[in-house]
Amino acid sequence: MTTQESAVAVELITVVIDGFEVSVPKGTLVIRAAEKLGIQIPRFCDHPLLDPVGACRQCLVDIEINGRAFPKPQASCTIPVEPNMIVKTQLTSPVADKAQKGVMELLLGNHPLDCPVCDKGGECPLQNQAMSNGNPTARLGGVKRIFEKPINISSQVLLDRERCVLCARCTRFSEQIASDPFITLNERGALQQVGIYENDPFKSYFSGNTIQICPVGALTGASYRFRARPFDLVSTPSACEHCASGCDMRTDVRRGKTLRRLAGDDPAVNEEWNCDKGRWAFKYITSQNRLTQPLVRNGEGELVGASWPEALAAAAAGLVGKRAGVIVGGRPTVEDAYGYAKFARIALNTNDIDFRTRVTSDEEANFLASTVVGSAVQYRDIDVADHVLLVAFEPEEESPIVFLRLNKNFKKRALAVTSVATKGSIAMDKLKAKFIKVTPGNEAQAVATISLTAKSVILVGERASESVGLLSAARTLAEKTGAKIAWIPRRAGERGALEAGAFSQLLPGGRPVSDSAARVDIAAAWGVSTIPSLPGRSVRAMIDAVHSNDLDALVVGGVDIADMPQSAHAKEAFKKAFVVSLEIAHSSVTEVADVVLPVAAVTEKYGSYINWEGRPRAFAAAVADSLNRSDVRILSVLADAMGQSIMLGTVTAAAREFAQLGTWEGARASHVSVQPGTPVSVSGDQAIITSWRRLLDEGSLQMGEDNLAGTRRPTLAVISPSRAQKLGVATGDHLRISNAQGSITLPALVEEIHDDAVWLPRNSIGSNPLQTLDAVHGELVTVVKA
Amino acid sequence: MSNSIEPKKSGIPQSVDDVSFVEVNQPGPAPLTQQARGFWVTFRSMFKKNLTVAYPDVKAPTEERFHGRHQLNRHPDGLEKCIGCELCAWACPADAIFVEGADNTPDNQMSPGERYGKVYQINYLRCVFCGLCIEACPTRALTMTNEYELADSSREKLIFEKEDLLAPLRAGMLQPPHPMYPGMNDTNYYNGDVTSAHPSQEGKQ
Ligand code: SF4
Numbered sequence: 001m002t003t004q005e006s007a008v009a010v011e012l013i014t015v016v017i018d019g020f021e022v023s024v025p026k027g028t029l030v031i032r033a034a035e036k037l038g039i040q041i042p043r044f045c046d047h048p049l050l051d052p053v054g055a056c057r058q059c060l061v062d063i064e065i066n067g068r069a070f071p072k073p074q075a076s077c078t079i080p081v082e083p084n085m086i087v088k089t090q091l092t093s094p095v096a097d098k099a100q101k102g103v104m105e106l107l108l109g110n111h112p113l114d115c116p117v118c119d120k121g122g123e124c125p126l127q128n129q130a131m132s133n134g135n136p137t138a139r140l141g142g143v144k145r146i147f148e149k150p151i152n153i154s155s156q157v158l159l160d161r162e163r164c165v166l167c168a169r170c171t172r173f174s175e176q177i178a179s180d181p182f183i184t185l186n187e188r189g190a191l192q193q194v195g196i197y198e199n200d201p202f203k204s205y206f207s208g209n210t211i212q213i214c215p216v217g218a219l220t221g222a223s224y225r226f227r228a229r230p231f232d233l234v235s236t237p238s239a240c241e242h243c244a245s246g247c248d249m250r251t252d253v254r255r256g257k258t259l260r261r262l263a264g265d266d267p268a269v270n271e272e273w274n275c276d277k278g279r280w281a282f283k284y285i286t287s288q289n290r291l292t293q294p295l296v297r298n299g300e301g302e303l304v305g306a307s308w309p310e311a312l313a314a315a316a317a318g319l320v321g322k323r324a325g326v327i328v329g330g331r332p333t334v335e336d337a338y339g340y341a342k343f344a345r346i347a348l349n350t351n352d353i354d355f356r357t358r359v360t361s362d363e364e365a366n367f368l369a370s371t372v373v374g375s376a377v378q379y380r381d382i383d384v385a386d387h388v389l390l391v392a393f394e395p396e397e398e399s400p401i402v403f404l405r406l407n408k409n410f411k412k413r414a415l416a417v418t419s420v421a422t423k424g425s426i427a428m429d430k431l432k433a434k435f436i437k438v439t440p441g442n443e444a445q446a447v448a449t450i451s452l453t454a455k456s457v458i459l460v461g462e463r464a465s466e467s468v469g470l471l472s473a474a475r476t477l478a479e480k481t482g483a484k485i486a487w488i489p490r491r492a493g494e495r496g497a498l499e500a501g502a503f504s505q506l507l508p509g510g511r512p513v514s515d516s517a518a519r520v521d522i523a524a525a526w527g528v529s530t531i532p533s534l535p536g537r538s539v540r541a542m543i544d545a546v547h548s549n550d551l552d553a554l555v556v557g558g559v560d561i562a563d564m565p566q567s568a569h570a571k572e573a574f575k576k577a578f579v580v581s582l583e584i585a586h587s588s589v590t591e592v593a594d595v596v597l598p599v600a601a602v603t604e605k606y607g608s609y610i611n612w613e614g615r616p617r618a619f620a621a622a623v624a625d626s627l628n629r630s631d632v633r634i635l636s637v638l639a640d641a642m643g644q645s646i647m648l649g650t651v652t653a654a655a656r657e658f659a660q661l662g663t664w665e666g667a668r669a670s671h672v673s674v675q676p677g678t679p680v681s682v683s684g685d686q687a688i689i690t691s692w693r694r695l696l697d698e699g700s701l702q703m704g705e706d707n708l709a710g711t712r713r714p715t716l717a718v719i720s721p722s723r724a725q726k727l728g729v730a731t732g733d734h735l736r737i738s739n740a741q742g743s744i745t746l747p748a749l750v751e752e753i754h755d756d757a758v759w760l761p762r763n764s765i766g767s768n769p770l771q772t773l774d775a776v777h778g779e780l781v782t783v784v785k786a
Numbered sequence: 787m788s789n790s791i792e793p794k795k796s797g798i799p800q801s802v803d804d805v806s807f808v809e810v811n812q813p814g815p816a817p818l819t820q821q822a823r824g825f826w827v828t829f830r831s832m833f834k835k836n837l838t839v840a841y842p843d844v845k846a847p848t849e850e851r852f853h854g855r856h857q858l859n860r861h862p863d864g865l866e867k868c869i870g871c872e873l874c875a876w877a878c879p880a881d882a883i884f885v886e887g888a889d890n891t892p893d894n895q896m897s898p899g900e901r902y903g904k905v906y907q908i909n910y911l912r913c914v915f916c917g918l919c920i921e922a923c924p925t926r927a928l929t930m931t932n933e934y935e936l937a938d939s940s941r942e943k944l945i946f947e948k949e950d951l952l953a954p955l956r957a958g959m960l961q962p963p964h965p966m967y968p969g970m971n972d973t974n975y976y977n978g979d980v981t982s983a984h985p986s987q988e989g990k991q
Pocket residue numbers: 111112113114115116118119120121122124125126127163215216217218
């Protein structure tokens with residue numbers, strides 16, 4: 001829509017609907033023109049974001065063009081307006097009204113009397129329109145069509161075929177939007193039904209959307225089935241906490257318990273879609289072992305329950321006068337991140353604060369400070385781009401809505417996509433992307449050779465930090481060609497943490513720590529005399545500093561040690577240092593922490609995220625009466641206990657203060673270019689390892705939702721055909737990938753990948769190279785047949 | 787004790803002494819004839835037919851369709867009729883009913899078909915005995931009995947749970963969960979084709 005609006009002088013056509021004139025852009029469908037007048041034509045198959053099909057025939061109206069009437073009522077959802085068109089809907093044409101009632105009668109003729117046990121009951125377009133546009137009594141009797149029900153079309157989507165009105169919304173969504181055509185309409189006539197292909201189960205990352213757009217209760221979610229009625233639910237607009245796409249969402253809560261989440265409607269971001277993780281991964285909040293009270297480690301080294309004043313006093317005692325750092329984790333809200341940023345500078349008097357608990361580099365830190373903070377490349381830039389270059393970024397796995405937007409542009413206008421990656425992927429096939437196959441570690445050289453224009457967009461994934469020189473190469477390419485460059489992290493809180501200053505090199509609003517004017521600016525706003533000027537440490541440097549006795553204490557937000565490289569080394573540091581952990585549930589950090597302070601989960605608090613575009617995504621507390629508080633409030637009382645107030649008693653106060661600070665108008669940190677590393681050479685059974693996380697894996701925010709876990713992609717190790725031949729391995733045989741640290745055995749998949757490389761997923765069942773091999777990208781491993 | 791009370795809006799303090807009391811004339815005792823007439827009414831009533839009953843020793847039967855405590859009925863083989871659809875809760879003008887549905891599973895079949903009422907509560911502090919819930923119930927699971935003795939000493943006791951509302955097991959019925967009658971589906975159950983439990987349903991969970 002937005003692109004159409006910006007186009008110059010749209011041609012308008014005036015039509016008469018039920019006696020009222022309306023002018024709409026050329027190409028508008030009659031049903032939409034009627035909507036503009038507030039005239040509602042009943043419909044099932046019509047959906048504004050899907051191509052018209054005219055499958056259900058519920059939207060019949062009388063149409064006359066230039067005085068010549070169509071002999072029969074026409075489907076208003078398939079006919080675009082034309083000059084001199086006169087439309088009569090059910091409101092003014094008895095013929096149209098009768099036709100609609102007839103269609104409704106036929107639909108109901110075979111429709112089961114399931115309303116009392118049907119999840120859609122109460123919010124069902126069929127119920128509603130049968131009341132508004134149907135006959136009050138039925139003439140058709142006899143036995144209705146009976147199917148076995150329900151059938152699982154995937155572990156999370158159930159199909160009741162009897163209830164299906166064959167509108168083809170689900171199949172069109174899968175084909176046109178997600179490009180996962182795993183479902184289709186089979187058979188003909190009364191037996192027509194939605195079905196799955198025998199060999200291809202409906203494993204789509206977007207399958208939940210079909211449930212949301214099904215106009216009847218034919219598709220239902222296994223996790224929500226029979227859980228509630230619409231009137232039980234209190235709905236709150238919310239934002240997704242999972243990835244940096246930034247989906248608008250709706251959270252439905254019954255008696256303090258989240259029962260379902262739906263995609264919200266934000267045309268600029270997620271349109272009306274979301275991914276299955278955002279839709280279903282919310283049980284971690286209630287199913288995990290939530291913390292109910294503060295914990296303090298006692299003399300015997302055991303964590304025991306404590307009161308808030310005791311815990312705060314213990315935390316303060318361990319932090320005051322000590323050299324302490326802050327590790328925020330990738331999932332804070334902007335307000336919480338701002339709280340951590342201010343806490344570090346005022347209460348701990350340090351710039352040792354970082355949110356990157358993953359594989360990082362100093363090159364990345366510089367890239368974030370010089371290129372990313374404050375940038376505003378948006379989804380709509382993809383809509384007008386001539387070419388999109390993906391760098392170390394697997395959109396479907398790492399930011400699914402970016403994939404949907406790329407796919408939309410590919411389908412609508414054949415957008416050219418190029419991907420510099422170490423492995424081919426399903427998404428690349430769907431986008432018909434040009435795959436520039438590189439060995440892990442050699443991405444930078446490949447990026448340098450790509451030609452782009454000023455209308456191109458470069459999307460850089462967070463994994464670019466794992467290949468030396470890659471971020472510099474991407475930035476250089478953008479500078480050379482004028483292309484826009486955007487950085488897309490995997491987690492929802494990273495961009496916000498960067499903007500809010502929870503970062504060693506930046507103060508809030510993108511103010512460089514190294515810039516004395518920026519420090520004075522913030523010191524004045526915070527009412528303190530100085531802001532520490534010593535450059536801060538990254539997470540990795542903080543861990544090392546603990547080991548070398550240069551750091552005594554750590555304040556840790558939501559962090560899973562398993563996500564960190566050299567996690568054993570990190571865990572030792574957490575054990576050694578005095579750790580104050582702010583967490584929602586027992587975790588690998590609380591296990592070794594000295595003081596544990598429980599905080600609110602995302603449904604229990606207010607706040608906002610900033611998505612990859614730099615767009616704020618505010619949300620309200622869905623569970624209104626929770627006693628848990630957001631991190632920023634806890635940090636504020638902790639700072640008080642330390643005698644160093646940060647005055648951020650509420651989320652609103654933090655939001656207001658952060659907004660008042662505004663963004664830095666002075667110079668950004670300067671960019672320091674890093675040269676690509678030297679290629680690793682491979683011999684014998686050796687291969688260079690490459691890996692990334694997939695959308696659905698063993699992530700801690702997906703715990704407790706087994707139906708969702710059922711649609712994970714299988715855990716496989718990918719090798720090239722020539723390596724497979726050399727090893728005598730075929731798809732399905734097992735491979736052992738090993739180094740000095742350990743070994744992983746996985747079934748092989750022979751696919752598009754460089755001959756020198758082997759790929760395996762991170763953090764999946766049976767495959768966590770980060771933990772087992774301590775290797776993720778660009779290092780040598782041995783690959784043999786198992 | 788101070789004499790001054792709250793100042794008026796004018797700001798001038800007002801003292802109790804300012805308030806004047808008006809003497810009201812009380813009527814004296816009525817004439818004897820009038821008193822006798824009154825006692826006559828009482829005396830005459832002693833020979834009339836009693837209208838009251840000696841409740842709780844004697845309980846008068848209610849009208850046949852009196853709206854009393856609810857009951858959750860069973861199918862003739864003992865399975866519950868309630869399918870947990872919440873339509874009663876939806877219909878209730880007093881928001882007195884709380885229902886949570888759940889899946890029937892092969893080893894936990896509580897009602898015919900796919901869904902049963904896992905939690906069922908009626909709050910008798912809210913219920914106004916209008917009977918709209920009964921009209922809304924699609925399976926005739928919910929009906930009303932004639933029982934009217936619904937007083938108790940705490941709020942909690944007046945929230946009736948499913949166990950309190952379920953009809954007792956009659957002859958031929960088996961305590962659910964147990965499988966459905968062999969060869970019958972939920973429609974058969976609704977149509978009354980199942981008339982008692984089948985031996986094969988016994989002892990199976
Ligand atoms: S789809 Fe709608 S009309 Fe059909 S059974 Fe479900 S609630 Fe009733």
